[in-house]
Amino acid sequence: MSSSQFRQPKAALYRFVTVLAILASPLAQGANPEQFQQCVSDLEHKAIAEGVSENVANTVLAQVEYLERVIELDRRQPEFTTTFADYLNRRVNARRILQGRLLLRQHHDLLQRVTRETGVPPAYLLAFWGLETNFGSYFGKMSVPSSLATLACDPRRSRFFTNQLIAALKIIDEGAISADQMEGSWAGAMGHVQFMPTVFLQHAVDADGDGRRNLWNSLPDALMSAGKFLQSMGWNPDYRWGREVLLPADFDYGLADGGKRPLSEWRELGLTDAFGKPLADAPIDAALIVPAGHQGPAFLAYHNFKVIMGWNRSEFYAIAVGHLADRIAGAGGLQNPPPEDAPALSRDTIKSLQLTLNERGYNAGEPDGILGPGTRRAIRQFQSAHELTADGYPDQALFEALGLETWTQ
Incomplete structure (x- = not known):
């Protein structure tokens, strides 16, 4: 009998124990209405103590519902990991690139204004917009107050979602949007660029001058807010996100986890641009990322790559944003695309x-x-x-x- 036949049950045991732990949660088994209502009452007192008006706290929280579907989505672990090829090809495709280029012309004046004020180029603003809501075509249909109340009353990440719920109530309190119109993702992300409530409070702006910060119905507000958020995280307008590179045949892939190096050092190690030309002699540090192994593409990631990951901590996401921005701006596809036959590992x-x-x-x-x-x-x-x-x-x-x-x- 092979060694793998002994080890597979061990791996399955971890999954079994995880499932048991989830099912052991009272809320995972179906919330007790009295428990949920008591939790909501506690949240109401906390919200008022943190500055939410009594009227908004009382009215909004009196109407929230426990959403079992939200708990299911929060607990869901994908059975299979996503390959880089599948992730990238689903998000950076011909239709999205074409639509991004059309919107680049359609919203030229607005995008240029955001770039002037924040330093973030138009193609990147469109890339975030495209990845987050497919250019505003889908914001999510969940009631944000109910979703966040459900998650705040669940022990797994109660503190985080309590803060998000209170922030959402403050957004309603300031008149940005009414509670019944505040819809978003199951986890509470909202509007064209899917801001969480705490990010909204800190970085959303009124760019159209109507007196409200409206990320649902005002594209100027949404795109300017996205630019301000990226600017606050240190976006450098002088450089791009990164670039595809070619590696020498004898390359030491251990350097991919070795942190940033000056571009001049990567040149000395034999890296070239994606077309085999020497890397530019620029005073910038870069980290090497090889998301699909030696048979896939390699990227040098600059400072702005880290800024993108401040929005979403996934390297796949950050590469997709950068590559989509490049394509919208007119660049071609990857010179070494990831292999599409790589299996998704469970x-x-x-x-x-x-x-x-x-x-x-x-x-x-x-x-x-x-x-x-x-x-x-x-x-x-x-x-x-x-x-x-x-x-x-x-x-x-x-x-x-x-x-x-x-x-x-």
Whole structure:
């Protein structure tokens, strides 16, 4: 019997225990109406204590409902991880690029105004807008007060969502939008650019001069607010987000986790631009990102890449924003697109991989089914020790070398 046949039940056990923990939550089993109402009453007192008017706190919270669907979505873990190719191709496609280019012309004056005031170029503003709501075509249909009250009364992330709920009540209190019109995602993200309520309070602006900060019905307010938010996180108008690069054949992929280096050092290490030309001699630091392993594209990420991740902590998201912005601005596709036949690995498969690496002495951390930096580091160490391409990316050669028979279950 193969070693993988022993390890797969261990990975499955983690999933089983997680499911039991979720089901053990009273709210996961179906909220007790009295418990929910008591929680909402407590939230009302807290909101008033933090400056929400009694009228808004009383009126809005008297109408919130417990949304079981919100808890289901909060608990949902995807069965399979998303490949970089699938993620990028779904978000940066021909239709979205074309629409972005049309909107670039249609909203030229507004976009130029936002760029003048914030330093964020038009194509990036459109890229965020496109990824967040497909250029305003879908904001979400959940009642934001009810969603946030449901999540605030759930123990998993109660403090975070309590703060979001109070911020949402303050937005209603200031007259930005009425409670019945405040719709958004299941987690409370709102409007054209999907701001969470606390981000709205800090960074939303009234750009059209009507006396309200309206991210649902005012595109000037929404795009200027997006620009102000990025500006507040340190957007550098002198540089782009990053760029695709080519790596030399003998490249040490361990450098991909080595942090930022001056562009001149990357040149000395043999990196070129995507067309094989020398990198520019610019005084800027960059980090190397290889999101799909040695067979996929490589990117040098500049300071603005980190700013994009301040909006969303996903590297895939940040690359998609940057690449969509490039395409809207007129650039072509990737010179080395990610392989589309790479399978989506299940979380159980990744847990099994992590368990096996740990057993072999390569520290992948607590098996959690997430392919994070620690797991990639362990993979790379194993690959290097077994004369495989040490890119930290799980492929069939890695699974075979580890004696795991299945890698695409």
